[in-house]
Amino acid sequence: MKVSAIASRRFADQLAGPGVVLPCGPFVVRVKSPISQVSSGLHRLYADFDAIESDAFVDFEVRVEPPSVLRRILRPQVIFSCDGRIPFKPLPRHQAFAMLEWGLNWVVSTHAHDHLILHAAVLERDGSALLLAADPGSGKSTLCAGLVHAGWRLLSDELGLVRLDDGRVVPVARPISLKNRSIEVIRALGGLEVGEVCPDTTKGAVAHVRPPRDSVLRRGEPAMPAWLVFPKYSEGAALEVETEGKAHAFMEMVRHAFNYAFLGGDAFDALAGLVDRCEIRRVRYGHLDQVVPLLDRLARGEPR
Amino acid sequence: MSRVAAPRQDSLLAATLREPDEVRSFDLKRWERLIGEARGADLLGQLHERLDAAGRLDSAPPEARRHLDIARRLSQRHREAVLWELDHIAAALGPLEVPVVLLKGAAYCMSGRRAALGRTFNDVDILVPSHALGRVEDALMGGGWIPEGLNRYDQRYYRKWMHELPPMQHKDRCTLIDVHHTIVPPTSGIVPDAAALLARAVPAGQRGAGMYAVLAPEDMVIHSACHLFFNEFHKGLRDLYDLHTLFGEFGVDAGFWPRIQVRAMEMGLARPLLDAMEQSRRVYGTAVPEEARLGLRAALGTPVLAGPRRWMLERVLLPDHPSCASRATRFARWLAFVRSHWLRMPLPLLVYHLAHKALRSE
Structure with missing residues (x-):
């Protein structure tokens, strides 16, 4: 049953009680939370997801809930836990939904070791995948949302999961996380649903974009990487594009891999395969209007 | 075959490690x-090994099998990483020509113990003579290991009171090394003869031009028991599984049991050894000869607060997972935390230490 088919009141009750079971990339997670912001955020942004029957195999149970009674009185906070483990410090209560999203990223990036896990946004067009890899603050997620707006299928804004056996990237298709000014930039494009803005996180203001229905429905379809782009937004910059060498790209991607050391030789092979297969560009831009058409042309194989 | 009654405070994980054939009847939810x-107890890799050895891996549905295979992949790769790290440590310490004894995970790995199968760990523990501590620390710093950014109090805590230097982390590989000069904190009041531990150590493998040794079998087991029963039981069930496999491997030699009894009495560490024997037997069904267990019991007498002590031990040795969580297990873990400090230092020092921690925390 789709999340959207469950009445919001019933959804909140289920979340506060037995939990809601959702797909999360290559895993199935049970989410429990008594917090209304978590329930409204999930109900809205995961509307097209299937709420899975509870007799399925659940890989992880995650909770977002207030800590002990004492702390609740002193300062309203939330903690994220996964099967009883608490990977992060508590956050102020108004960041509950953002914390769930960060927590789910943690669940995938620390357990999906049957994949090479890259810190990259992944989009698909005509069966081929585009990976965007960059350090935080480079505009990766904003560009990802801009490309989704332009019709690319969303695989993930954060986690490039490269299967070790065939090199394809597995979709996650969870909400795209936007920060600060990019929230307005993406809102202004129209057509994408942006959730509630959560101010004052350590990353500034944060809001999440609901993944398009088509991306969610096709979350079973992996895609073969064809393009690897290192984007760099800087305000007012003119468009600059250069082809990046394979060896440099490889070394840079090692830095963007979560589990390179864990996987050793398997990671090397998977990454070498990916870099070999991809056309690689380094792109500097000051506006989405410059870079989105450029990537569209790259995908169509047209000369720039 | 008559089935042995399940022990008190049993878990599905312990039961499966005892009787892997039972998985044939597991449904999907039981596998979940x-x-x-197993993940909560840090025993996924060991579970894979156990099921594999019993020929029961194929009973696992794909959803569960996948996690077992991931654990296996990680533990195999972990072994390569440990050997690689030991080469680096050997390069740094080789020129000193001091004996270097590997402890715990790295020791199981290098001496080919079954306890190493499927097991992963975060740091390499080594034991060196106390007179060489300064030189070892300098040589490691020269090799790129940096003492963790601790404040002055923490530095003093380790250097003055503990049995190890503050942990050191390598600047490029981010690997951790703990340098010990004995196996229990001197502040505990128990002072085993560290020189005897080093003298009894046995060479382990050719890595690092044969410079590494591991503790003699009896000492290895006693150290493993101390590590578990003097600490906070974080990963307690995993450490107890180490003990179970060590007992199983060394215990085949009938001379092992009287020898370990003598060694434990000599070092004043008979209590943790007896705890190890009893708990490993209770949880994993370890074959411990009656004479060995009862002999130690008779020599030691009944511990203080025997009932509450047993109550606590049985609960902190459950997997750290919601299926075993309750108010009682939380309370038992808190007790174990308090107890570990109590055992580690005399009361005045403990009060000072805890007050310092409480007042200095952010």
Whole structure:
């Protein structure tokens, strides 16, 4: 049953009680939370997801809930836990939904070791995948949302999961996380649903974009990487594009891999395969209007 | 075959490690719980090994099998990483020509113990003579290991009171090394003869031009028991599984049991050894000869607060997973935390230490 088919009141009750079971990339997670912001955020942004029957195999149970009674009185906070483990410090209560999203990223990036896990946004067009890899603050997620707006299928804004056996990237298709000014930039494009803005996180203001229905429905379809782009937004910059060498790209991607050391030789092979297969560009831009058409042309194989 | 009654405070994980054939009748939900408990206890890799050895891996549905295979992949790769790290440590310490004894995970790995199968760990523990501590620390710093950014109090805590230097982390590989000069904190009041531990150590493998040794079998088991029963039981069930496999491997030699009894009495560490024997037997069904267990019991007498002590031990040795969580297990873990400090230092020092921690925390 789709999340959207469950009445919001019933959804909140289920979340506060037995939990809601959702797909999360290559895993199935049970989410429990008594917090209304978590329930409204999930109900809205995961509307097209299937709420899975509870007799399925659940890989992880995650909770977002207030800590002990004492702390609740002193300062309203939330903690994220996964099967009883608490990977992060508590956050102020108004960041509950953002914390769930960060927590789910943690669940995938620390357990999906049957994949090479890259810190990259992944989009698909005509069966081929585009990976965007960059350090935080480079505009990766904003560009990802801009490309989704332009019709690319969303695989993930954060986690490039490269299967070790065939090199394809597995979709996650969870909400795209936007920060600060990019929230307005993406809102202004129209057509994408942006959730509630959560101010004052350590990353500034944060809001999440609901993944398009088509991306969610096709979350079973992996895609073969064809393009690897290192984007760099800087305000007012003119468009600059250069082809990046394979060896440099490889070394840079090692830095963007979560589990390179864990996987050793398997990671090397998977990454070498990916870099070999991809056309690689380094792109500097000051506006989405410059870079989105450029990537569209790259995908169509047209000369720039 | 008559089935042995389940022990008190049993878990699905412990039961499966005892009787892997039982998985034949597991439904999907039972597998889900087994995988969760094994992950919480840090025993997924060992569970893979156990099921594999029993020929029962194929009973696992794909959803569960996947987690077992991931654990196996990580533990195999972990072995390569440990050997690689030991080469680097050997390069740094080789020129000193001091004996270097590997402890715990790295020791199981290098001496080919079954306890190493499927097991992963975060740091390499080594034991060196106390007179060489300064030189070892300098040589490691020269090799790129940096003492963790601790404040002055923490530095003093380790250097003055503990049995190890503050942990050191390598600047490029981010690997951790703990340098010990004995096996229990001197502040505990128990002072085993560290020189005897080093003298009894046995060479382990050719890595690092043969410079590494591991503790003699009896000492290895006693150290493993101390590590578990003097600490906070974080990963307690995993450490107890180490003990179970060590007992199983060394215990084949009938001379092992009287020898270990003598060694434990000599070092004043008979209590943790007896705890190890009793708990490993209770949880994993370890074959411990009656004479060995009862002999130690008779020599030691009944511990203070025997009932509450048993109550606590049985609960902290459950997997750290919601399926085993309750108010009682939380309370038992808190007790174990308090107890570990109590054992580690005399009361005045303990009060000072805890007050310092409480007042200095952010």
